[in-house]
Amino acid sequence: xNERQRARRPGGRSARVGAEVHQAVTELISERxxxxxxxxxxxxxxxxxxxxxxRRWGSLETLLTDVALTRLNAQSPMPDTGSLAGDLRTYAAxxxxxxxxxxxxxVVRLAVALSSNGQQGLQAGDDLRAERTRQLQVMLDRARxxxxxxPDAFGVLDHILAPMYIRVLxxxxxxxxxxxxxxxxxxx
Amino acid sequence: xNERQRARRPGGRSARVGAEVHQAVTELISERxxxxxxxxxxxxxxxxxxxxxxRRWGSLETLLTDVALTRLNAQSPMPDTGSLAGDLRTYAAxxxxxxxxxxxxxVVRLAVALSSNGQQGLQAGDDLRAERTRQLQVMLDRARxxxxxxPDAFGVLDHILAPMYIRVLxxxxxxxxxxxxxxxxxxx
Numbered sequence: 089x090n091e092r093q094r095a096r097r098p099g100g101r102s103a104r105v106g107a108e109v110h111q112a113v114t115e116l117i118s119e120r121x122x123x124x125x126x127x128x129x130x131x132x133x134x135x136x137x138x139x140x141x142x143r144r145w146g147s148l149e150t151l152l153t154d155v156a157l158t159r160l161n162a163q164s165p166m167p168d169t170g171s172l173a174g175d176l177r178t179y180a181a182x183x184x185x186x187x188x189x190x191x192x193x194x195v196v197r198l199a200v201a202l203s204s205n206g207q208q209g210l211q212a213g214d215d216l217r218a219e220r221t222r223q224l225q226v227m228l229d230r231a232r233x234x235x236x237x238x239p240d241a242f243g244v245l246d247h248i249l250a251p252m253y254i255r256v257l258x259x260x261x262x263x264x265x266x267x268x269x270x271x272x273x274x275x276x
Numbered sequence: 277x278n279e280r281q282r283a284r285r286p287g288g289r290s291a292r293v294g295a296e297v298h299q300a301v302t303e304l305i306s307e308r309x310x311x312x313x314x315x316x317x318x319x320x321x322x323x324x325x326x327x328x329x330x331r332r333w334g335s336l337e338t339l340l341t342d343v344a345l346t347r348l349n350a351q352s353p354m355p356d357t358g359s360l361a362g363d364l365r366t367y368a369a370x371x372x373x374x375x376x377x378x379x380x381x382x383v384v385r386l387a388v389a390l391s392s393n394g395q396q397g398l399q400a401g402d403d404l405r406a407e408r409t410r411q412l413q414v415m416l417d418r419a420r421x422x423x424x425x426x427p428d429a430f431g432v433l434d435h436i437l438a439p440m441y442i443r444v445l446x447x448x449x450x451x452x453x454x455x456x457x458x459x460x461x462x463x464x
Contacts, residue, residue: 123309200388200445246459250442251434257388271434 172231360419
């Protein structure tokens with residue numbers, strides 16, 4: 089079995105490499121900030137060859153997007169509580185917990201950096217945004233199918249996510265449950 | 277007249293040095309991003325001695341805050357139209373124009389970087405936020421003195437500024453007049 093075949097085997101070396109590379113990226117962003125390290129440094133920290141990273145992710149930009157998406161998705165699955173108010177309150181509380189947690193600021197700053205970092209960044213930012221919007225849309229569509237009135241995904245971005253993101257970016261934490269519920273109630 | 281006296285003379289060399297140093301910072305942020313240059317590099321670009329910058333600003337952090345505050349203040353003076361709706365619409369339109377202009381993204385990213393960049397950054401971020409909140413408060417107090425109902429400054433941050441900042445950071449521009457007016461009307 090050659091290197092390429094091993095890298096593709098699910099759950100084995102491939103999963104371990106993925107986890108180690110993600111961990112290396114998270115550490116390097118915490119230590120140096122976004123944009124201040126190379127693929128070679130990620131590879132060295134993860135104990136893999138540069139070529140392994142290039143083969144799997146293609147570029148540092150794609151790798152960074154993958155890390156941000158994985159963290160945002162893993163930590164904020166979309167709730168399904170039976171009512172839009174319940175879904176949005178649970179969703180907003182999940183996001184609040186995630187972005188005020190140990191790596192939360194890093195994830196928000198990474199999403200922001202990827203979203204506004206020139207042409208390549210715009211592509212990565214588009215991917216992030218498209219994925220986030222798609223998840224939200226499923227939740228909002230489900231509410232409409234139940235006959236509930238639902239805002240659009242932009243309303244959720246502008247009046248639930250944006251205030252929380254900006255308060256985290258500006259260091260105005262914690263986000264209390266009352267504050268987070270208040271954002272949802274205000275939107276609905 | 278020694279160097280120190282010249283630097284303090286208002287309107288003359290001092291003002292020129294200030295403008296040149298601010299311009300150098302703006303250029304370096306555009307080219308390299310926040311945090312990727314030194315006081316020495318700012319000084320070389322502005323054609324002044326390192327000691328001139330340290331004497332006047334004390335640190336790179338303070339200089340960056342000064343640049344961000346100057347730009348935010350110069351480009352967004354607080355309007356006084358006679359009604360809160362008019363004031364907030366004009367204010368929001370000014371902010372929208374400023375943050376979607378040529379250096380707008382840089383100013384927003386600088387404000388964000390200063391606000392969440394560890395202990396020193398928190399101090400600088402506090403200064404930025406305190407100044408912005410003070411300006412807003414004057415406008416809101418004026419409305420209350422006229423007998424109008426006014427939201428608090430946090431409401432303006434959460435539901436007018438935060439959506440616009442996040443849309444700029446995520447590259448979701450332009451901010452149309454309808455969109456900006458809609459944010460104000462929704463808050464009031």
